[in-house]
Amino acid sequence: MSVTDPLGFVAAGIAAGIKPSGNPDLALVATEDGQPVTAAAVFTSNKATAAPVQVSRAHLAAGNNKAAAVVLNSGNANAATGKQGTDDAERMTALVAEHLGCDPNEVLVCSTGLIGIPLPMAPIESGIPALVAARAKDQAEQAATAIMTTDTHAKQTLVEGDGFLIGGMAKGAAMLAPNMATMLAVLTTDAEVDQAVLQKALQHAVDRSFNSLSVDGCTSTNDTVIVLASGRAGPPQSGDFTDALTTACQDLASQMAGDAEGATKVVTVTVVGAASDEEAAKGARKIAESQLVKCSFYGQDPYWGRVVSELGSAGIEFDPDLVNVTYGLVTVCQDGVAATLDDSEQQTLAEHMRERHITLLADLGVGTGRWSILTNDLTHAYVDENMGTS
Amino acid sequence: MSVTDPLGFVAAGIAAGIKPSGNPDLALVATEDGQPVTAAAVFTSNKATAAPVQVSRAHLAAGNNKAAAVVLNSGNANAATGKQGTDDAERMTALVAEHLGCDPNEVLVCSTGLIGIPLPMAPIESGIPALVAARAKDQAEQAATAIMTTDTHAKQTLVEGDGFLIGGMAKGAAMLAPNMATMLAVLTTDAEVDQAVLQKALQHAVDRSFNSLSVDGCTSTNDTVIVLASGRAGPPQSGDFTDALTTACQDLASQMAGDAEGATKVVTVTVVGAASDEEAAKGARKIAESQLVKCSFYGQDPYWGRVVSELGSAGIEFDPDLVNVTYGLVTVCQDGVAATLDDSEQQTLAEHMRERHITLLADLGVGTGRWSILTNDLTHAYVDENMGTS
Numbered sequence A, B: 001m002s003v004t005d006p007l008g009f010v011a012a013g014i015a016a017g018i019k020p021s022g023n024p025d026l027a028l029v030a031t032e033d034g035q036p037v038t039a040a041a042v043f044t045s046n047k048a049t050a051a052p053v054q055v056s057r058a059h060l061a062a063g064n065n066k067a068a069a070v071v072l073n074s075g076n077a078n079a080a081t082g083k084q085g086t087d088d089a090e091r092m093t094a095l096v097a098e099h100l101g102c103d104p105n106e107v108l109v110c111s112t113g114l115i116g117i118p119l120p121m122a123p124i125e126s127g128i129p130a131l132v133a134a135r136a137k138d139q140a141e142q143a144a145t146a147i148m149t150t151d152t153h154a155k156q157t158l159v160e161g162d163g164f165l166i167g168g169m170a171k172g173a174a175m176l177a178p179n180m181a182t183m184l185a186v187l188t189t190d191a192e193v194d195q196a197v198l199q200k201a202l203q204h205a206v207d208r209s210f211n212s213l214s215v216d217g218c219t220s221t222n223d224t225v226i227v228l229a230s231g232r233a234g235p236p237q238s239g240d241f242t243d244a245l246t247t248a249c250q251d252l253a254s255q256m257a258g259d260a261e262g263a264t265k266v267v268t269v270t271v272v273g274a275a276s277d278e279e280a281a282k283g284a285r286k287i288a289e290s291q292l293v294k295c296s297f298y299g300q301d302p303y304w305g306r307v308v309s310e311l312g313s314a315g316i317e318f319d320p321d322l323v324n325v326t327y328g329l330v331t332v333c334q335d336g337v338a339a340t341l342d343d344s345e346q347q348t349l350a351e352h353m354r355e356r357h358i359t360l361l362a363d364l365g366v367g368t369g370r371w372s373i374l375t376n377d378l379t380h381a382y383v384d385e386n387m388g389t390s
Helices: A051-062 A082-100 A121-133 A137-146 A195-207 A241-258 A277-288 A291-298 A304-312 A343-354 A380-386 B051-062 B082-100 B121-133 B137-146 B195-207 B241-258 B277-288 B291-298 B304-312 B343-354 B380-386
Strands: A009-014 A026-031 A037-043 A069-074 A107-112 A155-160 A165-171 A184-189 A224-229 A266-274 A324-327 A330-334 A357-363 A369-376 B009-014 B026-031 B037-043 B069-074 B107-112 B155-160 B165-171 B184-189 B224-229 B266-274 B324-327 B330-334 B357-363 B369-376
Touching (some): A026 A121, A037 A051, A051 A082, A051 A107, A051 A224, A069 A121, A069 A184, A107 A224, A137 A155, A137 A165, A155 A241, A195 A241, A241 A369, A266 A277, A277 A291, A277 A304, A277 A357, A291 A369, A291 B380, A304 A324, A304 A330, A304 A357, A380 B291, B009 B137, B026 B137, B051 B082, B051 B107, B069 B082, B082 B107, B082 B121, B107 B224, B137 B165, B155 B241, B195 B241, B241 B369, B277 B291, B277 B304, B277 B357, B291 B304, B291 B369, B304 B324, B304 B357, B324 B343, B343 B357
Parallel strands (some): A069 A107, A184 A224, A266 A357, B069 B107, B266 B357
Antiparallel strands (some): A009 A026, A037 A224, A165 A184, B026 B069, B037 B224, B155 B165, B165 B184, B266 B369, B324 B330, B324 B357
């Protein structure tokens, strides 16, 4: 169930002292032999890109999209830290390279935590040699733990393809403390995949998993998803590599949505009958990011009027007289007006709204486009967690 | 201080019984003689347009942009109510026309309240004759009171131009209960203004007032701003009609932002140094609508890192190394990194964050575009108010 299950990978996680709490905060995923393998990555689209994103992007370009290791720290995002930030991120990769015996350009770096505070380099400088020394097949759990911020448990996955494995770990509970909401994921596979194919598969997987997980519509400065392919298991038997990678990413995204201690609901918002998949995604996102709709989930209130209103202002093809809205199995809005519900339907609806996992389906009735977005409710605990950085 | 101050207008407000509470819920603004005058309106851009918006738009077209009255109800939005909704809205205007002695096409209609529930027509049918009979110069306060939903006080304004008056009333505190967040405003003037000029002036005023007031990024199905011009004071002396109308709308918008009982902060978010005014508005809106930033206002936390992150994902020209962020008079981010603050500056900053009115200024350093948006903080009370419709 981890990044070290596919052939050719090791991992490590230690408490270096970046977090005042003393919790684990430095992680490594590396190839077993320290040699670079095919790599692909998807980074945040935020223009205020954090230093580690800038450095990882540059290293992939300079290293011909090959990497031997990914070093990750939690407790500090190294974002909005200027020239010092990129120097610090470069220093992290140089130290790993020195101890692993590879080129610095073959090391990628990720950071997560507060924005605008310089990285504390002393614990990192002293921690990296120990981190590299600790790398092993059985240290994946430690790595997954060391990247946690407000996550309440480590998030790992393993997907078996036809003759290959894909392992993964992630952190991110944009859920409750999105001040520190960076989403990081590192995936490994022993499949032998061409870099262009790997990159395309990763983008496909990310679009349908992490990019379809919406908590508050905020895009972090540090979001990064990296996949390393050792090639040890040979080329995939069939065209199922993309599907397997998508499944792995969806499993990690679903674990993120579920790890929302203060959120009381996990909600799948699906829009069908849209003019296109893109329009469906736009509509689903508008609903999923609506403060009003999210409050109504918290209140277990199937307030479809607001859902229709959000769809009307989503900038997509929409006819208010054609829309249906369904919570769970109960259609509450038919052709744009309130559906008549009998007692039994009312009861089924109320029961569904009390569930931890709510499904909301909106059918626009104008085409065949469809998309799902995973989200949470907006709660008192969300407000509490985000009132301050201290 | 009201819609009846300009020459030629009367108003009324009564409790018709639409609201279960028994509070006033039916209002009228009409010309003194029941004759139609030049009218202009700006309606919601939401495609899920409520019935009264559809009917008002049709009446303006059919009545050659002239109107003798506006009838408004609170307690029910008459939105997502299908064919019955437009029939009901038409019936409201027909009844007013009958008792006022004008053509139904010369009556405009606005509704505000919950979505998806048919309008209770019995109290409206019996209320309208009494409403029209009650119209008078001194009933403007009653009208402004009857359009309130979660507003804690009536909102009225009066602006003196050079030889003319502009009066206005509005409801809307999208602030705390945006389930019922429709923004309605009716303005009157005795200036003699050509319809095309009136429409253009109103759009200019709305862009810089109601459209620059952002509470939760939700666009109501019912938002409507109407201005009636009696012409009794003759043509405006100078080109200041647009300025006066903008001032009137800004005064009403500011009263809305201030009427946020549960919100603890009123925040002016200004973006300067943008590539254009449009880009500045886009950046300011992204900040003002960020759940994370709004929580930080509530926590009195000058968390500029999140502000920079929002600007980076606003889809505008942005260089993280050029951005400055200032709260009140204290610049906390200079050229994209944390500014060094001495004790006195720290104290000034902390004092400003404790104020009810916070100002946040972001200078992008890439151009001369600028825009301000007025917003509030995201609080426990917001969540409470929006958990349910009951």
